[in-house]
């Protein structure tokens with residue numbers, strides 16, 4: 001499978017996420033503009049006339065500017081990228097689809113079809129990932145949007161309040177626009193959308209700001225949690241130090257900049273003392289080895305086409321309600337073989353076995369299926385999956401420890417901090 005080509009702006013816009021987001025912004029702007037124009041006809045509110053439109057449209061411009069900056073994308077690992085030092089390849093995972101090594105902090109996004117630099121999450125509202133290059137404008141968008149929504153709510157509520165307190169009575173002649181049931185519905189919709197968007201976006205903003213201050217993406221949070229679990233289960237493992245947390249101030253300056261231009265190239269990262277460029281990827285690889293070891297091959301006993309309707313009709317409302325939202329479910333047929341690596345009460349996550357030729361092309365089919373698809377004939381094996389993971393196998397553990405030790409005492413190149421390395425590469 002070849003890596004995806006960059007999408008045009010039009011193609012990126014033709015998706016329910018940007019269409020819904022821009023339509024909601026449109027309704028709020030039209031309703032707030034309508035309310036402002038009507039309020040001007042009242043002598044008691046003329047004081048807002050001078051700066052209202054300026055404030056409103058300046059805020060709209062900031063919202064749209066940051067939105068389309070974020071729309072520009074997170075930046076991808078170059079096709080066929082490999083570390084400058086050949087020996088470093090063993091500390092990195094290889095992506096068959098991008099035909100490149102996964103740079104530290106990058107992950108492959110199946111929706112974008114590429115390995116994303118410092119991937120945080122795939123955002124449907126901008127129809128691309130949030131990562132290294134667009135996290136700053138994305139956060140600016142999350143800040144300006146609630147500000148605009150609250151401003152629009154104040155204008156719309158003000159208009160409705162004065163309308164229902166009869167301040168508009170006898171002014172039909174002086175009004176620039178009519179007042180009827182449609183325009184009242186528009187104003188009420190504007191308030192509802194503004195409040196809903198402001199609340200939802202403020203939560204997202206909080207999550208993003210926490211992520212910036214700790215210099216830890218949502219995916220890295222998850223990996224750190226797994227690192228802690230591994231050490232709870234196996235006391236012999238060396239303590240894990242998250243390498244990218246440089247302190248709140250430095251973390252903030254690394255992402256939040258007025259120019260919206262991120263620091264660094266998204267491949268080499270400054271790390272704390274005692275860690276190196278690959279401290280995190282080594283932990284990630286050890287977790288993958290453990291996950292592979294924990295996987296159980298199961299034979300599928302029931303068909304599943306991956307759709308919500310099929311889930312509800314064939315597997316019942318409880319399975320439907322518990323459908324995992326953040327990762328995809330996959331279609332699967334009776335007698336297929338799947339390696340299950342994660343387990344929930346009603347769903348299991350696994351890799352479907354596919355022909356070797358398709359694997360060579362970089363194809364992989366992995367995701368959630370209802371547990372009932374594999375339950376009956378594999379109940380003993382599934383119970384094994386549900387047990388808490390113990391630790392790495394002796395051989396794998398030795399390998400991981402060996403890599404860890406190697407990077408601590410390793411080559412001169414490995415011990416160099418991020419910034420000098422980047423300069424060295426540029427000079428080449």
Ligand SMILES: [Zn+2]
Nearest residue numbers: 095098108115
């Ligand atoms: Zn990739």
Ligand SMILES: [Zn+2]
Nearest residue numbers: 109112122129
């Ligand atoms: Zn993506």
